Amino acid sequence: xxxxxxxxxxxxxxxxxxxxxxxxxxxxxxxxxxxxxxxxxxxxxxxxxxxxxxxxxxxxxxxxxxxxxxxxxx
Numbered sequence: 582x583x584x585x586x587x588x589x590x591x592x593x594x595x596x597x598x599x600x601x602x603x604x605x606x607x608x609x610x611x612x613x614x615x616x617x618x619x620x621x622x623x624x625x626x627x628x629x630x631x632x633x634x635x636x637x638x639x640x641x642x643x644x645x646x647x648x649x650x651x652x653x654x655x
Contacts, residue, residue: 590646597638604631 607628615622624632 593642600631600635600638604635607631
């Protein structure tokens, strides 16, 4: 995936933030369900897939758009 522009990075960052929001929502839902039935937390397959997608996209962004030295990461 070479030749991506700053606009592409911005779009990918927006998608990443949406994935993070969905992941957190599903984590909280799974945790609340576990508390209500008094069982240990077991994350749903969807939550697990969201987690992998979030980590993968984050790694892709870091690889394709490395931050200059001294600049903070998102």
